[in-house]
Amino acid sequence: MSRGFLSKTGTLVAKDLRVELRGRDTLPPMVAFAFTVSLLLAFAAPAPPELREPDALPLGAVGFIDVVAAFFWITILFAGLIGFARTFELERDDGAIDALLLVPVDRSGLFMAKAVANLTFVAVVQAVLLPTFAVLFHFDLGMSWFALIGVVALVDVGFVSIGTLFASVAAQTRSRELVLPILALPVLVPLFIAAFELTSDLLAGDGLQAVASRGWFGIVVAFDAVFAIAAALVFEFVIDA
Amino acid sequence: MTCAIEIDGLQVAFGRTLALRHLDARIHEGIAGLFGPNGSGKSTLLRVLAGLLRPSAGTVRLFGRPLTMKDEELRGRIGYAGHRSGLYGRLTVMENLELFARLHGTRPDRPARMLDELGLSDRRNTPAGELSAGYRRRAAVARALLHDPDLLLLDEPYANLDDEASDAVSGAVIAWRQPGRVAIVATHGAKKVKAYADAGLILKNGELIRQGTYETTGFTV
Numbered sequence: 001m002s003r004g005f006l007s008k009t010g011t012l013v014a015k016d017l018r019v020e021l022r023g024r025d026t027l028p029p030m031v032a033f034a035f036t037v038s039l040l041l042a043f044a045a046p047a048p049p050e051l052r053e054p055d056a057l058p059l060g061a062v063g064f065i066d067v068v069a070a071f072f073w074i075t076i077l078f079a080g081l082i083g084f085a086r087t088f089e090l091e092r093d094d095g096a097i098d099a100l101l102l103v104p105v106d107r108s109g110l111f112m113a114k115a116v117a118n119l120t121f122v123a124v125v126q127a128v129l130l131p132t133f134a135v136l137f138h139f140d141l142g143m144s145w146f147a148l149i150g151v152v153a154l155v156d157v158g159f160v161s162i163g164t165l166f167a168s169v170a171a172q173t174r175s176r177e178l179v180l181p182i183l184a185l186p187v188l189v190p191l192f193i194a195a196f197e198l199t200s201d202l203l204a205g206d207g208l209q210a211v212a213s214r215g216w217f218g219i220v221v222a223f224d225a226v227f228a229i230a231a232a233l234v235f236e237f238v239i240d241a
Numbered sequence: 242m243t244c245a246i247e248i249d250g251l252q253v254a255f256g257r258t259l260a261l262r263h264l265d266a267r268i269h270e271g272i273a274g275l276f277g278p279n280g281s282g283k284s285t286l287l288r289v290l291a292g293l294l295r296p297s298a299g300t301v302r303l304f305g306r307p308l309t310m311k312d313e314e315l316r317g318r319i320g321y322a323g324h325r326s327g328l329y330g331r332l333t334v335m336e337n338l339e340l341f342a343r344l345h346g347t348r349p350d351r352p353a354r355m356l357d358e359l360g361l362s363d364r365r366n367t368p369a370g371e372l373s374a375g376y377r378r379r380a381a382v383a384r385a386l387l388h389d390p391d392l393l394l395l396d397e398p399y400a401n402l403d404d405e406a407s408d409a410v411s412g413a414v415i416a417w418r419q420p421g422r423v424a425i426v427a428t429h430g431a432k433k434v435k436a437y438a439d440a441g442l443i444l445k446n447g448e449l450i451r452q453g454t455y456e457t458t459g460f461t462v
Contacts, residue, residue: 008343094329094377099328099384102293103316
């Protein structure tokens with residue numbers, strides 16, 4: 001990657017973030033959705049009493065931890081799709097996409113810029129959601145917070161790659177809000193199953209080393225590697241179609 | 242004069258409608274007016290030449306190279322202002338121009354110069370989305386000219402402009418003109434383009450019905 005490529009990609013990321021800071025069109029709906037859903041889930045599935053007394057837990061609580069992990073990732077999944085659907089909206093508003101397609105920047109740079117902007121939005125949502133979940137579902141990870149953040153970051157790479165790619169496909173259709181989840185969800189299933197499993201292991205008290213040795217961890221790493229590269233390569237054909 | 246654009250058998254279809262029908266043309270360096278009534282295919286032709294629309298059939302060569310969006314260097318030599326401004330509404334006019342200047346790798350003083358040339362200096366800090374239609378048009382032309390393109394494609398650059406603003410646009414295009422460069426300016430009203438164009442093309446129902454050098458009395462085909 002040349003310095004020019006990185007500098008132009010950085011310029012595009014800064015543009016997306018600046019536009020978002022001024023317009024606040026994407027992040028507030030994502031955060032509001034995630035926060036509201038987490039509140040609803042907390043009321044719908046109150047924590048079992050034994051969860052509040054860690055000494056008393058083991059078996060019964062593990063099932064609940066699985067549910068909390070699933071709640072967390074499903075909330076992130078749909079909050080992310082809300083944001084991804086807007087990925088190319090600001091380019092479409094007054095034809096900026098035409099001007100952007102003519103700049104001498106490799107298409108993978110355009111993809112990377114959009115993906116990094118989306119990653120930032122998802123990370124902000126997660127920064128709000130993780131402490132909210134910790135409070136609402138009464139879990140304290142101690143030192144495992146770092147491991148959880150690592151797993152979350154790893155899952156985000158694949159999630160954002162797929163979301164950004166399919167957002168570019170959906171942007172070329174009339175009913176893009178419907179098309180995006182239809183395209184993205186089936187592809188994201190294995191990534192999110194792995195994310196549930198790894199998160200529930202961490203919530204159950206396993207350390208990063210134990211979690212990293214699981215097959216699910218390998219699935220996330222492989223998913224990231226394959227889909228991040230494939231999405232960057234395919235993006236060129238989608239955007240120029 | 243060097244032949245800058247070679248169009249052979251160009252055809253563009255939208256569903257069953259043929260927007261351009263088997264178009265052949267050779268456009269030389271200089272400024273060409275593109276005329277024709279509504280729906281004649283002017284905007285479609287400009288979008289094809291900008292590489293933003295893939296033709297259904299035929300080929301286009303720019304400066305001797307086949308037109309393809311994969312050609313990064315060729316892309317950077319094109320300046321295009323379509324019906325829409327191509328600007329980010331939340332960014333100011335200056336921020337928009339600075340953004341595209343960085344992406345095109347042009348000199349940092351170019352945005353301020355283009356604002357001056359097009360009479361936009363007093364609107365430099367106005368968000369592009371809050372500009373009037375006329376100012377937005379001028380800002381779009383400024384963006385298209387920003388990187389000193391070799392091929393300039395302007396679609397109705399005089400729409401919504403008063404006489405003073407029209408003169409600013411004409412002045413900027415004339416100042417841009419250099420040997421080896423080619424511009425195509427699509428417009429309904431031939432009068433403004435007539436003042437500085439070297440050649441002209443007339444489209445009707447997607448067909449090129451006339452092409453030639455432009456003189457005060459019309460075309461010499």
